[in-house]
Structures are given as C-alpha cells and as structure tokens.
Amino acid sequence: MQANPMDMTSAELDLFAQIIWRLRTGGAGDEVRQQVLGDVTQLLRADFGASYLWDSSRVRSTRCAAVNIDTRMLRAYDEHIHVKDSVTPMLRARQHATCVDDVIDRRTLERSEHYGDFLKPCGMHHGVNVFFFNQGKDVGDLRIWRSARQPQFGGRELSLLNTLTPYFQKALAVESPLGGALSPRERAVVEHVAEGRSDKEIARLMSISFTTVRTHLKNAMLKTGSSNRTELAMRAGLR
Template identity: 35%
Template sequence: MYLTSRELALLADVFKLLADRALPEDVLRLEVGRRMLDLLRADFFGSYVWDDTQGIFTNRVAINMSADNLGNYERYFQYRDPLTPLLQHQRAAVRVTDVMAHDELAQTELFNDFLRRDGLHWGMNLFVWDGDTNIGDLRIWRGAHGENFSDHDLAMLELIRPAFTAALARSRGAAGIATLPDGVAVEFTDGDPIARLTRREREVVTLAAEGLLDKEIAQRLGISYTTVRTHLDRSFQKLGVSNRSRLARLLQLPRR
C-alpha cells in the first residue's frame, strides 16, 4: 500500500491520538472523525454507540451535520433504516455502495428525507466490534460534488481499525472503583450520579470537587491542562452542573 507524505503525516496523528489513554470515549470518536475527514477529503462525519439492550444507536457525535436532522434520525429514521443494519454487521471498513447500490439507496426514504437533507451522498463506514459487542462506529460521507470512496480510501480507514478498536474498548469506562494516584479509592455505585462518567472523568471531577485547580489536577493525574478541561466540560454536561460548587454539592465532598 503506497501512502503519500501527507497521508503518512495525517495517519501518524491519528495513531498518536489513539494512544492517548486519557481521552473519554465520545471525545475519542469525535477527534478521530475530525482527522479522518481531513485524511479522506470527506465532508460529513457522524458516530454512535450501539445499545444492544434498547436496540438503538446512542451517544452521538457529529461534524458538519444538522443537529435537528440527526435528531430526526434518532427519533424516526433509525427504526426504518434499510442501510445501516447491512453496514453494522461488517467486521471491516466498508463503502455504502458495497452493500447497497446508490441507485437503490436513492429510492429510499432514508436517503431522500435524511441523508440528502444535509447533502450526504457517498458514504464509507467502520463499525467497531469488541468480540460480539458493537462498541462504536465511524460514518464518513462526501457530498454529491465529490466522488465515491476509492479502494485506497477504504484501505486507509481499515488501517486504523485495530488501534481504534483497542482505544475504544480501553476508554469505555465502567462503574466501579476509581483509584487516584495518591492511593485514595472512591467507590461509585449504579445509583450514584457520576456512575455515568468514564473512569478518568470520575478522577478529574473528584479532584475538582475537592478544590484542586485545573493545573493541579493535571499535575496530580499526569495529563495535560487541556485534557483536564475536556474532561470537566464533558462531565459538567453529563451531570447537568455548571460550576465546581454545584459539582461539590452533587458529590457531597468537602471543599478545601
């Protein structure tokens, strides 16, 4: 497989990102998607996580797509989607046209009332599997002004699949024990509000609720200041709080 110097540099950046153990799952998917749009010269990106219990896609992140339109997909189109189930069961990167001819897709409600609304025309997807569990995906699209994805494009997306799978599996974070660097362990049960956070997010918000500044948290956990801010922003959003005082009250931890 021949790669240009541009492609090599962009792929190196993707693999560097995938090696970052501090990124939460949704940030990881978003940042990989942003880089793949650049690498593949594509226009649109979306990503979900499959909830096997409910039988729905959740935890959306997206680039250059309408939030209203994606909301329509989540409320209506995903239940009437003839395309995505065909793509989801592929264990490697796949073009949309590899599972459904474009002329056939263009006759569907999904294309005319969802995909075309944002300008999506040519698609390529990667559904990530950890054993028998679908743990995330990358949905990459070009507009009608572009060309269908080539075999070379497909090979580059497939190239990142093993590392992306490992990174997603690592970053999922389950409820349990979060252990801070100084050896202090904090237990979270399913009934706790922060049980919905990743392990690293729990570590960051616990230290923030105790009164540590962002720079102090970064030093304590051995991560960057920017990463601390990313974890806090995502945690505040998930918990429905807007500042450290409300976070401390939610966790019922004394502030310094």
C-alpha cells in the same frame, strides 16, 4: 491490507500518525473517538463524519458525535428516521470498512425514505462505514460521507479505515467512567434543554451568563456520557 503511503500527502501522513497516537494515548474510548472524528473525516477527504456507540439494551446506535452535519437533522434521525435506515444494519453486518454502494443499489438508495428524509437534506451522497468489534462486542463505528460533487470512496479510503481498525477497536473498548450525579444547577439546565430551549433562553431564565450555561451543559454531558442535547435529556431521564 495496509494503507499505501503513496496515496497520502506529507500532511496526510502526519495526520494519519496523529490519529494513531491519539487512539493509543487518548484515554477512554468515548472521548477519543470524538477527538479524532474530524481528523479521520479530513484524512478520508470527506465532507461529513459521524460516529455512534452501540447500546445493546436498546438495540440501536446512540451517543452520536458528528462533523458538518446539522444537529437538527441528527436529532430527527435519533428520534424517528433511524427506523427507516435499512443501510446501516447491512454495513454493520460486514464488520469491516465497506462502501454504501457495495450493499445497496444506488437507485434503490436514492428512492428510500432514509435518503430522502436524512441523507439528501444533509448533502450526504457517497458513504463508507466501518463498525468496530472487540471480542465480539460492538464498540462503535465511523460513518463517513462525501457530497454528490465528490467522487465515490475507493481503495485508498477502505485501506486507511482497515489499517486504523485495530487501533479503534482497542481504544473504544475502554469504557468512559461517568462523572457522578448532576448538580442542581446542571440538572436545571438539562431540564430546560429537554424543553427545547436555546442556551440564550436558558441563561435569561436562570439569570446566569451564556458561558455558565455552556459550562453546565459540558459538565452534564461528560457526567452522562452524552454527545448531543437530545441524548443528554434522555440519559438524564427527562425524555
């Protein structure tokens, strides 16, 4: 099933081509999925986007990248709300682009704790997900959402995601090499992060600039393959 060019503006056609180019040339999968997530969200005319990588040892999705989703809500999802999420496992089992309403009745969804504790507070109402597999291995996903004021996703969006799927499968199968051990300074910053301190607080406590704190955080995330502060603390062994 191929995307119909007539369903895209000229700007969207350019964006579609750019996404494919990045997936083919962007390097290791963990970096490239974060690079294209915003573009995919825009291409699907959506309001929110998220992408996770599957951790088989923990049997759950991790290393979230997100667009327009409150980081506090993402942290809450990672810490406890994910156990209430009965929708994602059903979508993952499909292994192709699927609208949320195709796996669960809308009334049932809106009465669920997952919706009440996470989706609704984030403003996410209509969803479409796709999970990518390479040689039977789950290599990542896209979870795209629209607000209640937007229409439900349809054939256009499913077609686009299914067309992009083989490119994502190949790109995400390339694992990102970790960049080595954390330096003492990077480790100190991560320790403060694990204790819930803001970047400004860390800068003050360590007597370094705000920009330096951000640089240490960026390097630590690259080295550990983390995409958010909670995951960084976990991968550094501090949670």
